Amino acid sequence: MKYMLLIHQGDTPTPRDPEWEGLPEEEKQAVYADYKALNETPGVSPGLQLQPPETATVVRVESGSTLTTDGPFAEVKEAIGGYLLFEADDLDAAIELAARIPAARMGGAIEVRPIAEW
Amino acid sequence: MVAILEQAFRDRWGYVLAALIGFLGDFDLAEEAAQEAFAIAAERWPRDGAPANPGAWLVATGRNRAIDRIRRNRTLAEKTRLLEVPEAAEDTVETTTFPDERLELIFTCCHPALAVDAQVALTLRTLGGLATAEIARAFLVPEATMAQRLVRAKRKIRAAGIPFRVPPGHLLPDRLTAVLAVVYLIFNEGYGGRGELAAEAIRLGRALAELMPDEPEVHGLLALMLLHDARREARRHDGDLVLLADQDRSLWDAGQIAAGREALDRGLALRGRGPYVLQAAIAGLHAVEPRDWPQIAALYGELARVTRSPVVELNRAVAVAEADGPEAGLRIVEGLDLDGYRYLHSTRGELLRRLGRTGEARAAYRRALELVHDDAERRLIERRLAELGAPS
Numbered sequence: 001m002k003y004m005l006l007i008h009q010g011d012t013p014t015p016r017d018p019e020w021e022g023l024p025e026e027e028k029q030a031v032y033a034d035y036k037a038l039n040e041t042p043g044v045s046p047g048l049q050l051q052p053p054e055t056a057t058v059v060r061v062e063s064g065s066t067l068t069t070d071g072p073f074a075e076v077k078e079a080i081g082g083y084l085l086f087e088a089d090d091l092d093a094a095i096e097l098a099a100r101i102p103a104a105r106m107g108g109a110i111e112v113r114p115i116a117e118w
Numbered sequence: 119m120v121a122i123l124e125q126a127f128r129d130r131w132g133y134v135l136a137a138l139i140g141f142l143g144d145f146d147l148a149e150e151a152a153q154e155a156f157a158i159a160a161e162r163w164p165r166d167g168a169p170a171n172p173g174a175w176l177v178a179t180g181r182n183r184a185i186d187r188i189r190r191n192r193t194l195a196e197k198t199r200l201l202e203v204p205e206a207a208e209d210t211v212e213t214t215t216f217p218d219e220r221l222e223l224i225f226t227c228c229h230p231a232l233a234v235d236a237q238v239a240l241t242l243r244t245l246g247g248l249a250t251a252e253i254a255r256a257f258l259v260p261e262a263t264m265a266q267r268l269v270r271a272k273r274k275i276r277a278a279g280i281p282f283r284v285p286p287g288h289l290l291p292d293r294l295t296a297v298l299a300v301v302y303l304i305f306n307e308g309y310g311g312r313g314e315l316a317a318e319a320i321r322l323g324r325a326l327a328e329l330m331p332d333e334p335e336v337h338g339l340l341a342l343m344l345l346h347d348a349r350r351e352a353r354r355h356d357g358d359l360v361l362l363a364d365q366d367r368s369l370w371d372a373g374q375i376a377a378g379r380e381a382l383d384r385g386l387a388l389r390g391r392g393p394y395v396l397q398a399a400i401a402g403l404h405a406v407e408p409r410d411w412p413q414i415a416a417l418y419g420e421l422a423r424v425t426r427s428p429v430v431e432l433n434r435a436v437a438v439a440e441a442d443g444p445e446a447g448l449r450i451v452e453g454l455d456l457d458g459y460r461y462l463h464s465t466r467g468e469l470l471r472r473l474g475r476t477g478e479a480r481a482a483y484r485r486a487l488e489l490v491h492d493d494a495e496r497r498l499i500e501r502r503l504a505e506l507g508a509p510s
Contacts, residue, residue: 001279090281091231092289114278 002087002115003094009081011107016052031102038084038100047083081108085115123163127156130173131247132325136223137177137216139282142184145244145272151187155180177216220245221329222282224322228297229280236271237300238307243268245325246318256307256315294330298339298394301326305343316347327381334390337381341398344378345405347371359494362404375405396421411441428454432462435469444472460489464499471506480506 013019020028039046056071081103088094091112098110134155138148155176159168169175227240239257242248248256254264274280285293301322308315323340330336352369353360360366382402385395400417403410418434421427431454439447448469456462467482483503490496 003279088279090279091229092281092285094279095231112278 001090001094002085002117003091004113004115005084005086005094005098005101006080006111006113007082007084007101007103008077008109008111009079009103010077010109012081012103013106014049014081031106034100034102038097041086041097043087044097045085045087047085049082050080052081053079123160126168126172127159128247130176131156132220132223132245133173133218134176134180135244135247136219138180138184139226140217140219140222141177141181143282145275147184147187148180149244151180151184152176154183158183174216218329219282220325221284224297224326225284225293226275226280226282228293228300229275230293230296231278231280232271232274234300234303236267236274237296238303239264239267240271241300241322242304242318245322248318294333294335297326298335302339302343302394305347316343316350319343320347327384332388334385334388335392335394337385337388338390338392338394338396338398341378341381341385342394342401344374344381345398345401348374348378348405354494357494359498361498367407370405378402391420391424393421393424396424409440411437415441428456429459429461432456432459432465436465439469439472444469448473458489460486460495463489464502467499467502471502476506 013023038044053071053075058069058071060067060069084101086094086097088097091114094112098104098112101110104110131152135148135152138151139145142148142151158179159172159176163169163172224241224245227244228237232240235257239253242253242256243250250265250268251261254261257264284290301319304322305316305319308317308319320340320343323336323343326336327340348371349362349365349369351371352365352367355366378398379402382395382398385398396417400414400421403414403417415434415437418430418437422430422434431450435447435450435454437447438450448466451462451466451469454462463482463486467479467486470476470479470482480503483499483506487496487499487503490499
């Protein structure tokens with residue numbers, strides 16, 4: 001099975017937030033180390049980090065013309081901050097990997113979505 | 119004969135379905151195959167006699183039918199584990215026994231990635247063999263709603279890759295807690311009136327105790343359900359609630375109480391001190407007259423430490439009031455943050471009444487009355503209020 005793990009930021013501070021500076025040094029190091037370990041876990045295809053939702057642009061096509069509007073679409077708390085792909089035996093393995101993502105314990109949440117296979 | 123067959127089928131449904139899911143790797147396919155096998159049995163057994171090993175016969179027959187079906191439908195075959203399986207000979211039914219995979223099945227049905235109401239419905243459908251219409255009736259929802267709930271749950275199991283297995287050791291304690299919670303939820307749904315659900319929960323509890331004989335909490339839950347259910351007949355009189363102290367003990371099911379004690383002893387012998395073992399131990403003490411209130415209070419204290427539940431503290435207060443007097447019980451009650459809980463107020467009312475603080479007792483009972491939903495409970499509180507007499 002292939003899963004996409006969508007990282008919802010919630011209150012998780014990231015290095016671009018002022019709150020990040022308030023974290024103890026060892027916690028910051030732990031976050032970096034955890035992400036590194038995750039990305040090196042067999043089956044994981046590392047994803048990319050996204051800019052915050054206020055940088056988003058929303059595009060729709062109606063009657064053939066392109067409508068462009070300023071985001072954000074989602075509240076920052078609900079916004080997706082990043083993702084990774086994981087090839088695993090079953091959902092239990094994906095849940096265990098999700099629980100290792102630092103955002104899960106720092107006020108965010110991980111959405112585990114199976115990838116459709118045809 | 120039909121009734122005997124039905125009972126035999128109900129008893130074996132979970133085992134047969136679990137074995138077929140284990141083999142086929144697909145809930146819907148397994149359910150169809152199981153239904154087909156039972157239909158063939160219903161036709162043949164009355165005519166030819168039941169086979170020596172009915173469970174194995176049903177699994178083998180279901181398996182053969184499923185293989186037939188899959189041969190007719192190659193795309194389906196590609197989605198199942200059957201590609202790796204050697205072809206089964208037509209209509210030869212082996213006498214080998216198949217492994218009991220009901221535990222794998224219940225852990226799949228009670229996986230935390232499924233909503234709790236879906237866990238309950240799936241467990242009743244797959245292990246209990248209840249029809250969708252029966253489950254819908256028991257939970258007071260339209261049959262179409264229940265059918266939809268089951269379809270969605272089975273789809274998620276397949277699409278999200280919820281494993282069909284007994285969880286590995288590091289996941290087992292949490293997952294077992296979830297399984298026991300589902301069984302107890304089914305029991306309580308039945309204990310509130312729909313007796314067939316309570317009986318079903320006890321059947322599930324017995325199966326778990328047989329399948330996981332080393333888990334003390336499994337025996338604790340079974341004991342708890344048996345001890346509570348044994349008093350079902352005595353709990354209501356003409357539709358009114360009868361409190362434990364006033365119950366007619368000749369209505370208690372002595373055999374079931376004995377079975378409950380036996381299960382409790384097994385849980386205790388395994389050094390169980392979890393919430394179900396403790397609750398069963400308390401229920402066991404409640405079944406003995408005169409009641410050992412200090413011991414009951416001590417067990418509630420232990421249970422409150424395990425569960426951190428203020429409702430358990432309230433129960434401890436009642437036991438303490440019996441052991442050490444209403445004043446001591448009231449002191450615990452006054453410290454609880456449970457204002458929206460009707461039993462807090464009815465308990466307070468009772469303790470205040472015993473202390474002769476009638477006006478305060480009356481106010482407490484009135485507050486309980488505001489919060490009550492159940493008619494039988496309402497009448498009980500109204501009786502208590504009437505006994506206090508008119509306000510002076």
